[in-house]
Amino acid sequence: EKVHLAVASNFTGPAKQLAETFQRTSGHKAVLSFGSTGKLYAQIIHGAPFDIFLAADAERPSRLVFDGLALEESLFTYAVGRLALYSPTLRTSTALRNKLESGDFQRLAIANPKTAPYGLAAEELLGNLKINTKGKLVFGENIAQTYQFVASGNADLGLVAAAQLKASDSAGWMVPETLHAPIRQQAVLLNRGKDNPAARAFLAFLRSDPAGKMIRSFGYGLGEG
Amino acid sequence: MNFLSAKLKGRLQDFTLDAAFEIPASGITALFGPSGCGKTTILRCLAGLERLDGYVRLKDDVWQDQGYFRPPHKRAIGYVFQEASLFPHMTVKQNLSYGMANPDKVHLHETADLLGVRELLDRIPDRLSGGERQRVAIGRALLSKPDILLMDEPLSALDRAAKTAIIPYLERLHAGLSIPVLYVSHDHSEVERLADHMLVMDKGRVISNGPLDEMLTDCSLPLASSREATSILEAEITGFDDKNVISLLTVKGATLQVPGALGPVNSRCRLRIAASDVSLASTHPSQTTILNVLPARILAVHDLGNAQFNILCALGDEDGGRILARISRLSLARFGFETGQDIFVQIKGVSMV
Amino acid sequence: MNFLSAKLKGRLQDFTLDAAFEIPASGITALFGPSGCGKTTILRCLAGLERLDGYVRLKDDVWQDQGYFRPPHKRAIGYVFQEASLFPHMTVKQNLSYGMANPDKVHLHETADLLGVRELLDRIPDRLSGGERQRVAIGRALLSKPDILLMDEPLSALDRAAKTAIIPYLERLHAGLSIPVLYVSHDHSEVERLADHMLVMDKGRVISNGPLDEMLTDCSLPLASSREATSILEAEITGFDDKNVISLLTVKGATLQVPGALGPVNSRCRLRIAASDVSLASTHPSQTTILNVLPARILAVHDLGNAQFNILCALGDEDGGRILARISRLSLARFGFETGQDIFVQIKGVSMV
Amino acid sequence: MWETIRITLQLAAVTTIILLVLGTPLAWWLARSSAWWKEAVAALVALPLVLPPTVLGFYLLIAMSPSSPLGQLAISLTGQSLPFTFAGLVIGSVFYSLPFVVQPIRNAFEAIGERPLEVAATLRASPWKRFFTIALPLARPGFLTGAVLGFAHTVGEFGVVLMIGGNIPGETKVLSIAIYDHVEALEYDQAHLISAGMLVFAFLVILAMMVLEKKLRRGPAHGGRS
Amino acid sequence: MWETIRITLQLAAVTTIILLVLGTPLAWWLARSSAWWKEAVAALVALPLVLPPTVLGFYLLIAMSPSSPLGQLAISLTGQSLPFTFAGLVIGSVFYSLPFVVQPIRNAFEAIGERPLEVAATLRASPWKRFFTIALPLARPGFLTGAVLGFAHTVGEFGVVLMIGGNIPGETKVLSIAIYDHVEALEYDQAHLISAGMLVFAFLVILAMMVLEKKLRRGPAHGGRS
Numbered sequence A: 001e002k003v004h005l006a007v008a009s010n011f012t013g014p015a016k017q018l019a020e021t022f023q024r025t026s027g028h029k030a031v032l033s034f035g036s037t038g039k040l041y042a043q044i045i046h047g048a049p050f051d052i053f054l055a056a057d058a059e060r061p062s063r064l065v066f067d068g069l070a071l072e073e074s075l076f077t078y079a080v081g082r083l084a085l086y087s088p089t090l091r092t093s094t095a096l097r098n099k100l101e102s103g104d105f106q107r108l109a110i111a112n113p114k115t116a117p118y119g120l121a122a123e124e125l126l127g128n129l130k131i132n133t134k135g136k137l138v139f140g141e142n143i144a145q146t147y148q149f150v151a152s153g154n155a156d157l158g159l160v161a162a163a164q165l166k167a168s169d170s171a172g173w174m175v176p177e178t179l180h181a182p183i184r185q186q187a188v189l190l191n192r193g194k195d196n197p198a199a200r201a202f203l204a205f206l207r208s209d210p211a212g213k214m215i216r217s218f219g220y221g222l223g224e225g
Numbered sequence B, C: 001m002n003f004l005s006a007k008l009k010g011r012l013q014d015f016t017l018d019a020a021f022e023i024p025a026s027g028i029t030a031l032f033g034p035s036g037c038g039k040t041t042i043l044r045c046l047a048g049l050e051r052l053d054g055y056v057r058l059k060d061d062v063w064q065d066q067g068y069f070r071p072p073h074k075r076a077i078g079y080v081f082q083e084a085s086l087f088p089h090m091t092v093k094q095n096l097s098y099g100m101a102n103p104d105k106v107h108l109h110e111t112a113d114l115l116g117v118r119e120l121l122d123r124i125p126d127r128l129s130g131g132e133r134q135r136v137a138i139g140r141a142l143l144s145k146p147d148i149l150l151m152d153e154p155l156s157a158l159d160r161a162a163k164t165a166i167i168p169y170l171e172r173l174h175a176g177l178s179i180p181v182l183y184v185s186h187d188h189s190e191v192e193r194l195a196d197h198m199l200v201m202d203k204g205r206v207i208s209n210g211p212l213d214e215m216l217t218d219c220s221l222p223l224a225s226s227r228e229a230t231s232i233l234e235a236e237i238t239g240f241d242d243k244n245v246i247s248l249l250t251v252k253g254a255t256l257q258v259p260g261a262l263g264p265v266n267s268r269c270r271l272r273i274a275a276s277d278v279s280l281a282s283t284h285p286s287q288t289t290i291l292n293v294l295p296a297r298i299l300a301v302h303d304l305g306n307a308q309f310n311i312l313c314a315l316g317d318e319d320g321g322r323i324l325a326r327i328s329r330l331s332l333a334r335f336g337f338e339t340g341q342d343i344f345v346q347i348k349g350v351s352m353v
Numbered sequence D, E: 001m002w003e004t005i006r007i008t009l010q011l012a013a014v015t016t017i018i019l020l021v022l023g024t025p026l027a028w029w030l031a032r033s034s035a036w037w038k039e040a041v042a043a044l045v046a047l048p049l050v051l052p053p054t055v056l057g058f059y060l061l062i063a064m065s066p067s068s069p070l071g072q073l074a075i076s077l078t079g080q081s082l083p084f085t086f087a088g089l090v091i092g093s094v095f096y097s098l099p100f101v102v103q104p105i106r107n108a109f110e111a112i113g114e115r116p117l118e119v120a121a122t123l124r125a126s127p128w129k130r131f132f133t134i135a136l137p138l139a140r141p142g143f144l145t146g147a148v149l150g151f152a153h154t155v156g157e158f159g160v161v162l163m164i165g166g167n168i169p170g171e172t173k174v175l176s177i178a179i180y181d182h183v184e185a186l187e188y189d190q191a192h193l194i195s196a197g198m199l200v201f202a203f204l205v206i207l208a209m210m211v212l213e214k215k216l217r218r219g220p221a222h223g224g225r226s
């Protein structure tokens, strides 16, 4: 059997690895389509042939349930995203944090709060730290773009996903979870996948310990259940 | 019998065309008139490229009438445009065969030879001289086997030698296939040589229309008073003087001697006599190299207003062939020619057309 | 004194040009030759639009030489192209004034009047007739005040009336401003009327080059044997017969009578006499309307091979003006004309050019 | 990977062909009609350009969704709805790239002028023959430009494809999306590699087309006299 | 909102003007040169099309970063690096839309042919005068097409702008991104509203340009005889 997953782009790396293991152990086939959460949502409500949606937030999956396109009982948090402050030139957490709090920077890259959960979290963090960023913010369409702004040296600081630093072996300041609401990335089983055994199997696999380990290894936290 | 009859009326900006005319079923009809008088416009209307009010009928076929208009590609015309207008993306050969229903290589090569473009068959139009382009355009129109040919100054870019090669071809064409030709030309000698009929235009109107010989000697038309005024006589070859290489040609009212072997005895031909080549004498002159000194009667004397006169004569008596003579006021005064008088015409130059 | 001298050699695909020639400082030089012989190519080389090997010199100015090539816009030429080639996005007026250094309305209007395009000044070229386009192109070249005019069959799309209006303008132009003109034409009468010099081409080579009168009567050239063979005489108006409206014209060796008032006494003009208008008599003929019967001496007898002969005569004695007569073998046999003989020439038609 | 390359080339080729087939009559009509509203149609054709591709894709998605009239039609005809299929991608790409094809061809048709077509008509060429033997060959530079822009644009097209294609491997995932995915996933090495490959390939294809066209053309731009 | 509209129009206008200024000599050279490598240049110009805009933006971001030679140059000249500025946006858009402007203009230049320029040369027009009085006016349809495609494409341009602009309100946030944001944020009503407004506005602008051009042109397509 074949399961078709719509995966939020920030989860691209882990999803690929998860799918590989899943295919090996279950004998089912997992097909992955990546996109931003908003785009995937729009596609799903217009008939996209996905069985499972791995979103970057909790809002879209709930809306799908509300729209009657997904099964409420299948909702769960498969990963918790964390913000990290990143600059290619600064290696230590303290240096990074000091720079942010002193306001001594030209450009701070964050994801667009309107479209990306990481952006919302970043905004919350900046509010909590009371940092004046007037005229200094640049917005990435999503968290990957935000990372590129910083990595290319065009922004001196950026609030990116902890998972990205892990993936690129970079150092950064892991923002404490107290400074922003956790980014709960939820998965949901779509109507289309209701009777697909492979879909049920994948969701079960996603909740399994080996999967959790894998997700953690990419820098995500795990949900409460 | 009229082959084509048309009545066209309409405006192009400041220009108004208002012409009604007929074209006979065979022969070449010259369309004559000053620049900008509407000649091209008439051809375009006949071809269906321009639509003015009126009708165009070809034999029992209607091409245009109140509310009906046949598109150009359904009219069996051949049109040689005023500018050669070859297809720039095709070779000469492709241009020539474009309008051929079933491309016939022999026929194409024949035509190309005749027009002197055989060597150019693989050239593109961009690399031809002006005259070469025009010749290809003529060939292209001819090869489409039209029922009527519309030719807008087709020979204007050609030298005499090329013309001399092409004109007999056109003549043969119209003699053999007897398709009518409407032929725009400014060249008097071309018209005399080729045309059987003539349509004279001015300012968008057809001011005169008839057989060539009548039109040429009609003193009310501008043609007879122009410098090139000529008469045309239909003749029969009635003898040949081997020793002196002189042909005897009989026209109405006289027999003329013309140097050269003009054709087989008993065949017919057309003679052209320039008014300025004709002089008059009251008595028979002797000791002159002028071959043809013939009795004639004066039909009319016409003052051209510039110290010159046109004298219209008939060879023999009133019914003879008409000949126009151009003489000076001085001569007229000295000899006192008047209508009805019997005189001698001396014809210096006779040429076969 | 030569104004322009050029030597050009090169190939265009199958065609090879290899021409060396000179053009005098004033007057019109006719460029004559069959279609495809290279006339347009020569004009293009002179204008700098085509680059072949060789040189082009204008007075003491070098336009082209080994390793040097002056671009077209730095050569003070006026070029009338074989196809009118007006700028399609400009009105007639804008076309006319394009090459004017300082647009002068009066001058522009004058020229437009002369060319009969005054009414068309605000039209776009798309809406002109063929002849109208050509006239605008002539005006445009003239208005750019060139040092030399290159004209590629500029009058070929024009009727006689339009030509008659334009030719005197060109004459005045060359008389008044004395800029040299290189004039491609197929029209014999145009050339006789306009040209002072002549350059005869064939197959890419200049085969003959000289003053018009010599070229016309040179029996070794194709011109003298063509149907339109003519002689040109330079004449002085020496009297006028008021009553008969006859002008007296003195040429070398004779005085001619020509109908009409040709100009003020003592002025000079050019006469054109068609070879076919000239007949010979061994004794003085009487009782003929031919005005001009003049004593002359035969210089040469030339067999044209078609039962016709060219007789080159000098008026009066050997030094007189040269006149070509076209007579038949029959006449020659009857009167037995031979070189050196004194005879009478009867000139039927004399026209001022 | 090969799947993706195949789909990309197939999409670009099919789209370009459809664009030429649809664009040609449209361009012809725009070039020759004297309807007063034709410039409005011309402006309409150019309009999809103004929307960001993803947004355009979003509207196309809505227009083609199974509940829309168009979607219903597609389902009743093919048993399948259009989005997330190759056919849907083609429709989206055609829609988006249409102006790049129509405009150059229209200009080329207009540049021909009346005369050659008139001449052909007097040689008894029917409107079809005139179109195919005169108008098409004389408008060739416009077709080349239209094809190159249309092809290249479809290869690089991304927003529309992503939106209505759904990035499904083996079905609607094309190279442009693959590169994008790699960039998003910070897999820059792969992104660089595919990008470079695409650029080289596209360069060679476009160059070959242009040189071929030049060969076919009637001689050098210089020295002509017509 | 008004800020965003202003920036969008300003970006499209500035980009179109620069494209015409840069594209014209390039198109002229491509139309007239006989260099053997000119088709390679032509292919190069079309190349940016092949990359997805966001990917192209990514490479532009790298190319313009402060540590790159280009970035250093920009900083030493203006004291500022290019990304996230209006100037940077303009550069990216110019780069991306260049082929849409160059190709139509090149075709138009080629369609003129030799003759009118030769005639002008014999009337003592210098190469400059020939270019401005003959080539430019005769190539007008190509310029119109280039301008419309360039303008519309810049208005709808999004991937490149997003990448090197940084979506800064009042500085680099343009309408296309605003719509996109609304779509992503599920604010479909606002997205519909802005889209509709943009479409109507663009339709009117393009229509006006085309009608104006037609008015200026030398009469109707039909009935000409030249």
Ligand SMILES: Nc1ncnc2c1ncn2[C@@H]1O[C@H](COP(=O)(O)OP(=O)(O)OP(=O)(O)O)[C@@H](O)[C@H]1O
Binding pocket: B012, B013, B014, B015, B034, B035, B036, B037, B038, B039, B040, B041, B042, B082, C126, C127, C128, C129, C130, C131, C132, C157, E223, E224, E225
């Ligand atoms: N498309 C047009 N719009 C307006 N006027 C036109 C148009 N075409 C021709 N004319 C005008 O109509 C008149 C007749 O033009 P036409 O081309 O029929 O003349 P023509 O007799 O062929 O002249 P030519 O011997 O110079 O070629 C001219 O005065 C010309 O200016």
Ligand SMILES: Nc1ncnc2c1ncn2[C@@H]1O[C@H](COP(=O)(O)OP(=O)(O)OP(=O)(O)O)[C@@H](O)[C@H]1O
Binding pocket: B126, B127, B128, B129, B130, B131, B132, B157, C012, C013, C014, C015, C034, C035, C036, C037, C038, C039, C040, C041, C042, C082, D223, D224, D225
């Ligand atoms: N671009 C070219 N490439 C190759 N051959 C050419 C080119 N242009 C002209 N020719 C050839 O060169 C010869 C001379 O051409 P040219 O145009 O100079 O002739 P022309 O004397 O002006 O003839 P016409 O009286 O017919 O205009 C012709 O045989 C023509 O076919």
Ligand code: MOO
Binding pocket: A007, A008, A009, A010, A011, A035, A036, A037, A038, A056, A115, A116, A117, A141, A142, A143, A144
């Ligand atoms: O799907 Mo994302 O991770 O919001 O770009």
Ligand SMILES: [Mg+2]
Binding pocket: B039, B040, B041, B082, B152, C129, C130, C131
């Ligand atoms: Mg005409």
Ligand SMILES: [Mg+2]
Binding pocket: B129, B130, B131, C039, C040, C041, C082, C152
């Ligand atoms: Mg020529």
